[in-house]
Amino acid sequence: MSTKIPFKAGSQLVAMSSLELLLAAATYSSLGVVLPFMVMDLDWNWAQAGFGFTVLGAVTGVASSVPPLLIRRLGVRNTVLIGGLLASLGLYLLHGVNSLPQYYIAAAICGLAYPMMASIPTTFLVSRLFQRQSTALGVAATISGMGTVVGPLMVLGVLALQGQTWRNYWEYQALAILAATVLCVIIGLERRFSRPARDELIAQEADPVAPTIMPDQVETAPPRRGSNIYRTSVDWTTKVAMRTSQFKILAAAYCLNMMCLVTVTSLSVGHLIERGVPETVAGGMLSIEALIAVLIRGFSGVLGDIFDPKHLVSFALCATMIGCAVLALTADHVMLLFYAVGTGIGFGTTQLACTVLLLNYFGRKYNLELFSAMCVTGAISALGPLIGGVIRDVSGSFSLIFLLLSVLSAGVFMLVLFMKPPYPEELPASVDEPVGDADIEYGQLAE
Secondary structure (H helix, E strand, O other): OOOHHHHHHHHHHHHHHHHHHHHHHHOHHHHHHHHHHHHHHHOOOHHHHHHHHHHHHHHHHHHHHHHHHHHHHHOHHHHHHHHHHHHHHHHHHHHOOOOHHHHHHHHHHHHHHHHHHOHHHHHHHHHHHEOOHHHHHHHHHHHHHHHHHHHHHHHHHHHHOOOOOHHHHHHHHHHHHHHHHHHHHHHHOOHHHHOOOHHHHHHHHHOOOOOOOOHHHOOEOOOOOOOOOOOEOOOOOHHHHHOOHHHHHHHHHHHHHHHHHHHHHHHHHHHHHHOOOOHHHHHHHHHHHHHHHHHHHHHHHHHOOOOOHHHHHHHHHHHHHHHHHHHHHOOOHHHHHHHHHHHHHHHHHHHHHHHHHHHHHHOOOOHHHHHHHHHHHHHHHHHHHHHHHHHHHHHOOOHHHHHHHHHHHHHHHHHHHOOOOOOOOOOOOOOOOOOOOOOOOOOOOEO
């Protein structure tokens, strides 16, 4: 295979990942650091402030059903462009917030835009452009994850400038997102991704259908790397896949990971400051956690092509359990490093490994819809900041919410630990070639 194809695929992956980097920095990782300043200036309580984060997370989860529809009908480029315009609008509205309704509306608009520009279109591109999908997803997650590292630093940097407030910060981010989106759509992605992705399904359905395979004949496709990795040779339909216990467990792991992520991101700084930790140390721990998540993502992506990604999910949930428990129980600066490292490993690995398992277990053809469905369940995760804010207002401390997240992580860890690959009782109507062997609509796959 020529080196030209991997370069093209890689450049598009970098373009999408860089856009997600800026988006993550401008929304989730920034809001948790800006929120204490907004609470102080606008005289809100933490339940009201936390609900805004809940709106952002809930709308992001529910809106995850929108990108597959847009990608199938309008193509990836147009979907990303629509998302960028909405994100810019939402961030600019945050700049002018004076009341809670304005805050919630702005957060909802940002939540609606987020899935159109983040992991759903990126995962679609990876599944169409790369054979070593875990490695490619690891690269994408590493680049995009830098947004959680630089987000808090960007906030502190702007606020450190004379005359600059949190309102100026949201204004700058709105302009940056708009410019980055236009560059990504015009320069970063090839024209073929302007075509509706439904053409792919039509082309595949027009091909001769392979002979029907009985359930006891289902085997794994020959692994490209790692002899112990299960990869289905059948492209599962959405309905059949969503009925399996494996999909439900992966959705639970993804949802819990997002709940821990948004809760820790939004409330940990305020929690640590209340326990006597200096503001710079509290924000610094959030950046250390994000840096660990970034570093572990690339490493996990490579490991996901060598070892069973199920083991990565189990390890990540165990690390999250420890990190949340430490955050709840101590304010010692040295011990807080265990919180930052533990949650960093968990946040950096869980989503990536769940995404790879979804492709390995159920195939590529309907992954756009399956991955979207898994993301939709993440809407439940948005309850974390709201529950945490209520607990803080009632008990005077955030500790209980982090202990609860630790216990839930332990429970899902046990489910993943004993999970086995799915074997269909009912097979999809058509059976395609093993994933990665052909790409009918979107071109040749890259190594």
